[in-house]
Amino acid sequence: MDSIIFDLDGTLWDPRETVLTSWNRAIDEHPKVNKKLTLDDLKQTMGKQMHEISQIFFPELSEEDQKSVMDYLTEIEIPYVAENGGELYPGLEDTLIYLSGKYRLFIVSNCQEGYIEAFYQYHKLDRFFDDFENPGRTGLSKGENIKLVIERNGLENPVYVGDTQGDRDAARKAGVPFVYAKYGFGDVGDYEYEIENLADLKRHF
Structure with missing residues (x-):
């Protein structure tokens, strides 16, 4: 194994309180x-x-109106997340310090453009990651974005860490082993590895 690609929400942090506040503020202001x-x-x-x-x-x-609403929610959300952050899962920074000493680290999330950058801006964790991708920037599916990161960075033996069945399906589409983060938001029944918390990654890898 030469690299680890992470999902973001439900894997590295729980941003729901911050996102919920920003989205409800935007909804209050939207006439539709x-x-x-x-x-x-x-x-x-x-x-x-x-x-x-x-x-x-x-x-x-x-x-058309769905897109308009989501565009406005995003417009409000990104700066709000950058200013307020989210709840990092326990042991995240220590785990990243350990893993980055052995592997190249990446993020591929199904988020809008600017969201990963907002995560980086507030929590100052960008120093651990070599690259990231999302459909807001590429228009591609998560599986295709995983492939893109693999190809762009010359990765030979990565794994993907995520918490939902969609993450599992994306890893399968990209042809990489899946590490199921059981503490996250989803239920997954088919995986190569499972972790109860982030520190388990140090034990597995």
Whole structure:
């Protein structure tokens, strides 16, 4: 193994409180929407792309209006996350210090452009990661973005760490072993490794 590619939400941190606050503020200001989102709403959409989330949250709107709402939510969310951060999972920085001494580290998330940068900006963890990718920048699926990072960085034997079935499916599509983060947001039944917490990565790798 020469590298580890991480999912972000539900794997490295829990951003739901911050994201929920920013999204509800944006919804309050948007003329097309009249509802409040909850933490449970966010949990059921973690790992999905933005167009999928808009279909779940705003099925009553046209596709054009769904995009308009999600664009506005993102406009409010990114600077708010950059200013307020999220809840890092226990042992994250110590684990990254250990792993980065042995492997190259990356992030591939199903987020919008600017979100990973906001995570970096608040928590100052970008020094541990060589590269990142997301569909907001490429328009590709998570599996395709994993492949892109592998090809772009000349990786020969990576693993992907994530917490949802979508992460598992993406790893399979990219042809890489999957490490299931059981503490995250999803339930996955098929994986090569499982971890109860981030520190378990030091034990496995």
